[in-house]
Amino acid sequence: xxxxxxxxxxxxxxxxxxxxxxxxxxxxxxxxxxxxxxxxxxxxxxxxxxxxxxxxxxxxxxxxxxxxxxxxxxxxxxxxxxxxxxxxxxxxxxxxxxxxxxxxxxxxxxxxxxxxxxxxxxxxxxxxxxxx
Amino acid sequence: xxxxxxxxxxxxxxxxxxxxxxxxxxxxxxxxxxxxxxxxxxxxxxxxxxxxxxxxxxxxxxxxxxxxxxxxxxxxxxxxxxxxxxxxxxxxxxxxxxxxxxxxxxxxxxxxxxxxxxxxxxxxxxxxxxxx
Numbered sequence: 001x002x003x004x005x006x007x008x009x010x011x012x013x014x015x016x017x018x019x020x021x022x023x024x025x026x027x028x029x030x031x032x033x034x035x036x037x038x039x040x041x042x043x044x045x046x047x048x049x050x051x052x053x054x055x056x057x058x059x060x061x062x063x064x065x066x067x068x069x070x071x072x073x074x075x076x077x078x079x080x081x082x083x084x085x086x087x088x089x090x091x092x093x094x095x096x097x098x099x100x101x102x103x104x105x106x107x108x109x110x111x112x113x114x115x116x117x118x119x120x121x122x123x124x125x126x127x128x129x130x131x132x
Numbered sequence: 133x134x135x136x137x138x139x140x141x142x143x144x145x146x147x148x149x150x151x152x153x154x155x156x157x158x159x160x161x162x163x164x165x166x167x168x169x170x171x172x173x174x175x176x177x178x179x180x181x182x183x184x185x186x187x188x189x190x191x192x193x194x195x196x197x198x199x200x201x202x203x204x205x206x207x208x209x210x211x212x213x214x215x216x217x218x219x220x221x222x223x224x225x226x227x228x229x230x231x232x233x234x235x236x237x238x239x240x241x242x243x244x245x246x247x248x249x250x251x252x253x254x255x256x257x258x259x260x261x262x263x264x
């Protein structure tokens with residue numbers, strides 16, 4: 001079951017410049033940087049009340065974020081929902097006919113387990129499920 | 133000051149089909165439909181914990197959502213932050229050099245006052261400010 005909106009992921013080219021914008025101009029609470037070498041990402045994390053905003057910069061030529069920016073330019077990349085059991089949700093959604101990118105959860109930022117649904121099944125919106 | 137993330141706006145072609153997906157397949161709480169004839173929009177509103185997801189369908193050939201879909205296809209359209217005073221935030225951001233789409237708030241869904249920042253100043257992410 002989906003419990004809440006966990007975060008919004010934004011694909012960015014220049015993470016440091018965007019951190020300045022979100023922190024110093026918009027005035028959002030900056031939670032820090034995190035590197036995810038396995039996914040070729042450096043992440044800048046903001047907390048807005050109960051939701052995180054993750055600015056995602058590619059640090060590897062073959063990362064999904066790098067490919068996204070090459071095709072579509074920088075901008076909003078995905079919406080992530082929190083679930084107490086991502087695997088159970090994946091199984092449930094698959095049984096309901098939803099196409100999945102990840103059949104099992106993989107590691108995400110902040111030690112989360114994450115999985116993406118396939119945009120073909122979600123009207124081109126990239127949706128992620130995640131859990132602690 | 134920005135208080136929280138208020139909603140995420142998604143540009144959709146077939147609102148009814150997407151309501152079925154978000155309500156019956158994902159299992160999110162459906163709050164209802166609203167028509168905004170002034171903005172050429174029909175909106176399907178979902179509530180996920182404290183955040184709303186607004187599915188935005190164009191009902192007028194010259195609506196901003198219709199133009200967005202024509203250029204980029206359907207998908208995530210904007211992120212909206214809640215502020216107790218949108219006008220004060222607009223004035224503050226303008227003074228900080230941020231380009232605005234709306235210099236003063238206009239009517240949005242659910243009786244909100246809303247205003248958009250210009251994507252040129254926000255690294256191509258369309259950001260909205262809103263208040264009750």
